[in-house]
Structures are given as structure tokens and as C-alpha cells.
Amino acid sequence: MPELPEVETLRRDLEASIAGETITSVELLDEKKVRNDKEDFIEAVTGAEIERVERRAKLLMIELANGNTILVHLKITGQLLLRPDGAPEDRFTRAVIHLDGKELRFADMRRFGFLKVVPTAGRDRVPELSEFGIEPFDPAFTFDMFKKLIGHRKTKIKPLLMDQHVITGLGNIYADEVLFLAKVRPQRAAESLSDAELKRIYENIRPVLEEAIGHRGSSVDSYVDLKGEQGGHVPFIKVYRRTGLPCFVCGTAIERIKLGSRSAHYCPHCQK
DNA sequence: AGCAACGCCTGATAGC
């Protein structure tokens, strides 16, 4: 699943490769992928120059010079692929944004992802953007803030770490990884965590995300980069989807439990 | 307020 490291990798590659390009035309192959009226979308982006590419939580924002921004959410199986004109078809392509000599393809097997164009001014007020919590790399994200957001909650810590209304960017993979490094079990109630445990969680969030960005993300499902290449982080994952395999630290078999409808993976020896 | 359950969707996989 694309989480912050995967979306940030895409953002950086997009910024380097399509900023300054002009959108010559758009093909919407699956209208339901676009959260606008089809004609409105086409009119709002065609002919526009791409100024920059930003990220908020797991949402990509392609800012256009004409005052509009294209929002792209990949959800679980979404992919953005930059191909030369006439390149072989990519499976599950739902929309194509044509540029000069190349095309940006939005592919999405399970069709959960979406595109939406919104006015750049006031975009922070659209529902897709207005509910997000703090970005982990925002300097304002201090331990004090983390403790205030998390420390009093009765909810289990893992679902809380994944709640985009509280802290953005962590999904199933990296929440498991942060909790492993923090030596805290995913089902612990947030309010039961000691200061030392909260501190260990907080202090592992940025390093976990930074390391994964350094490896260009994790291709556990269908995540690939702009060129269609897999990220390199999977060999460095400590617990996610390693059920039954030995913990890299103590050798104990990694366990999997259900929290809500999601799976959580942890080492029963290392994590308390 | 908190949280489980559901719906969206479809390929991979396990079981028969």
C-alpha cells in the first residue's frame, strides 16, 4: 500500500519530471475514478501547465498554473506511471494525462483510488484535505504535541497511529514497524502507555519513514514508482507480513492479530 | 466519544 514514503517518492519523481510540462489532453477511461463531472475535469486541466507537485498525508497534489490542483489518492492498488507516448499499455489504466511526448497514467486494480480537481485557492477546505492531522515531518510535531494527541486516548495505539485525522502518513506497514522498534504491542490502549513508551514511539516515527523513503518505498502489494519499478524497502521490514517468521532481534516467531478489520504483526517477545 | 462493522473492488490463493 502506498503510505507516506511511497507517496513522497512519487512526489519527488513527479516534481523532477513533469514540473513545467503542459497537459495537452486527458483520457478518462473509468469515469467513476474522477470525483468531478467528467467534462468539468477535462476543462479544468486541459492546456494547463504543471507548476509543482506537493503531498499532504498520502494525497498527491499536482498544482497547475491555471489556478487548479489535481488531487490524486492511490489508496491500496493505485499507481502513477510516466510513459513515453505509445509505450505498451499498463494493466488497469483508468485515466491518462497526456503531456508533450509522454503520458502520466493512473492505474488502479481495485478502483479505490481517485482523482479530483479543485481550485488551488481554498483547497485546504475541501473534504479530501481539510480533515488531516499533523505531518510527521512538520517541525511543530514535537513530543509534547504527540503526547497531547495520543496519551489520553482509550483507543488501541496502532489504529490511532494510522488515523489520518491525528497524524498523517502512517499506514499498516509503517505503524507495525514503528511499534516494533518502540517495543510496544499494537493492541495496547494509548492511555496505558508510559512516558518512556510514548517517547520510543514518537522517536521512531521519523526514522522509520526516512529509512523507507531512502529505499524508495515498500512494494508489498502493487506499489511501483513512476517508471514501474519496485521500491527497495521490503527486505528491511521487521514485522509487517512476517507472520511465523523469526524476529530479527530475538528469533521468536512473529504473530499476527486482527485489530478492527486490519491485521497487525508483532514480536511477542520484544514488544510488551 | 469510541469503535466495530460495512462498503467500495478484484486478483491471488487456499480448499475441495
Added chain:
DNA sequence: TGCTATCAGGCGTTGC
């Protein structure tokens, strides 16, 4: 071999 049931999951919504 071929069918069917189950699973994966971000996130908005619903209902207790």
C-alpha cells in the same frame, strides 16, 4: 482442472 470462498486494505460512513 476448475470452481468457490476467503483474504488483502485506506478511509468514509453507519450504527451501537
